[in-house]
Amino acid sequence: MITLHEAFEQGSADVKAAIQAFGASHQSTEPESECPPPEPDWKTAEKHFTQLTEVIMGAAIPHRPDRTSIVRRAEHEAIAFLLAVTQQTNFRCPICVMRHRSPQ
Template identity: 85%
Template sequence: MITLHEAYEQGSDDVKAAIQAFGASHPSTVPTPGATPPEPDWKTAEKHFTQLTEVIMGAAIPEQPDRPSIVRRAEQEAVAFLLAVTQQTNFRCPICVMRYRSPQ
């Protein structure tokens, strides 16, 4: 499966900006109002990108003969998702939201 770093290296300027924005949604420390934004926690961002790709991939069975194309399509859709949400203000990583949302 493609890594966030590989997607960044292979991507257009728009893809690189979207990946930077996704990284920024995973700060390494709690942001302080008025201070310089903290560096991204790339380890967490990478993990969440992989999980996002897996969610998009859904129930694809690893033994399926067409698995490489399923994975490739999910990777492309994960990058397309980042491109779509990069313009949103107050974007939050959907994996973070799923993990930390309060029980209803």
């Protein structure tokens, strides 16, 4: 499965901007007393991108029954999702939102 970093490295300028925005929605838990804004928590963003891709993959109805095509399609759909929501000013990661709504 493609990683968020690989998608960034291989992506267009729009894809890179969408990935940056997705990363920014995962702020580090470092103390807020620092002058510059906290760095994105890329480890969590990467994990949530993988989970988002897996959710999409589970919902995918493949044209061909082989796993490679299902994974590739889900990867493309996950990146398309990031591109679609990158312009939303109030975007929150859907994985984060699901975790906050789930009873702990």
